[in-house]
Amino acid sequence: MCNWAAAYKIGYSFFIVAEGQVTPVAFEVRGSSNSRFQDGVSVLTELVNPSISENGLTLSATNAGRGAGDCGEKGEWAWDGERFQLLRYSGLDMCRGIVAGEWPVIYRANRK
Template sequence: MLTELVNPSISRDGLTLSATNAGRGAGDCGEKGEWAWDGERFQLLRYSRLDTCRGIVASEWPVTYRASRK
C-alpha cells in the first residue's frame, strides 16, 4: 500500500486525489491509488498494483481494492 504519495495529482473539482508510484521509468509496474474527498478527509477509492514489470500500462493493472463513491 502506498505509504508516500508519489507523483500526486488532484482532480479539477478537488474531490479526487491520485498518486502513481512506477516501479521503473517505463511505468509498466508499480502501484496506483485514488482517494475521494468525503467532506472530512480523503478515503481510499481504488488501489491497483502490478509487481512484475511486463509492459502493461497503469490503467490495466489489477485492482486490489475498490470502493463506491457516496
C-alpha cells in the first residue's frame, strides 16, 4: 500500500493476506536510524522505493538522502515461505558524494 509520495521517493507498507487475515510485514534491518524494535529485532514497517528482481526472488528498497542519492540505506530481502529474510543491508549516514552501490555493507547473508 502506498503511504506517501515525494520527489524521487515513494513509501510503501506491505501486508500478507491469508485465510481472511491481513498481517503487516516487518523487514529486518541492521543499523538503520529509521527502524523500530519488534520482538527484539530492528525492523522497518515501510520501504522506500521498493522493487522486485526480474526473477521475482529478491525485494529491494533504497531510501536515498538528498536528490543525488549519495547517502541513505539500501536493503535486499528474500521470501522464505513465512517471512522476508534479510540478504544484504548497506548504508551511509553522512552524504559524501558516494553512490548507493558503494555504500558500506552492514550485513550480508547467503541464499540457500
